Amino acid sequence: MRDGYLVLGRWGGVTVRLHLLAPLIWLFYVGNAASVPGALLGLVVLIFVHEVGHAVLVRRNGGWVQSIDFLPFGGECSWHGSVSPVGESVIAWGGVLAQALLLAVVNAMLLVTGRPHEPFLGSLVHSLTVTNLFMIGLNLLPIPPLDGSRAWLLIPRGLARLRKPRRFEDVRPSASRSWWQRLVSRFRRRKLRVVDTPPPNDRKYLN
Numbered sequence: 001m002r003d004g005y006l007v008l009g010r011w012g013g014v015t016v017r018l019h020l021l022a023p024l025i026w027l028f029y030v031g032n033a034a035s036v037p038g039a040l041l042g043l044v045v046l047i048f049v050h051e052v053g054h055a056v057l058v059r060r061n062g063g064w065v066q067s068i069d070f071l072p073f074g075g076e077c078s079w080h081g082s083v084s085p086v087g088e089s090v091i092a093w094g095g096v097l098a099q100a101l102l103l104a105v106v107n108a109m110l111l112v113t114g115r116p117h118e119p120f121l122g123s124l125v126h127s128l129t130v131t132n133l134f135m136i137g138l139n140l141l142p143i144p145p146l147d148g149s150r151a152w153l154l155i156p157r158g159l160a161r162l163r164k165p166r167r168f169e170d171v172r173p174s175a176s177r178s179w180w181q182r183l184v185s186r187f188r189r190r191k192l193r194v195v196d197t198p199p200p201n202d203r204k205y206l207n
Contacts, residue, residue, distance in 0.1 A: 017070065025072035036123075042131065095147055
């Protein structure tokens with residue numbers, strides 16, 4: 001235990017921690033005592049799946065995940081690394097996309113098995129479907145610190161990246177150009193590469 005957190009274990013090399021106040025707030029949230037076990041388990045699963053979704057995209061975009069934390073009001077995926085603005089927006093989508101995948105899987109299972117009548121399973125399914133859908137909508141609101149405040153920036157950032165001018169002109173030869181025009185264009189491209197390419201010792205690579 002450290003700084004008010006209890007270390008639960010490790011997932012994929014990532015430390016998973018629980019804030020000591022989280023269980024108390026969660027019990028207040030689930031309310032009805034008859035549905036506490038199933039609803040509480042469903043809430044924990046939703047938080048974990050959400051943060052794992054962030055963690056997977058952090059790694060895919062070249063970042064390093066430090067910890068996955070269960071907090072009194074949700075969870076947090078702590079990470080660091082040099083990630084582009086587009087990558088940050090993609091990472092912000094990871095949580096709700098993971099929840100949406102879980103929602104699709106649970107609904108597919110319910111189509112086969114039907115909804116359970118036992119209180120424990122009924123409250124668990126309710127958390128994985130209704131509560132899940134509510135959390136997805138809430139997280140997509142464009143209000144800090146919710147994921148939507150960064151996730152929706154993917155649209156303008158992606159468009160800006162597509163509009164970014166190319167460093168060199170298109171290298172594909174055009175059938176409508178004469179052999180002389182193609183020769184001059186090839187010479188210009190070679191000259192541009194020599195001028196604009198930095199020396200090998202000045203390049204930086206990310207691990």
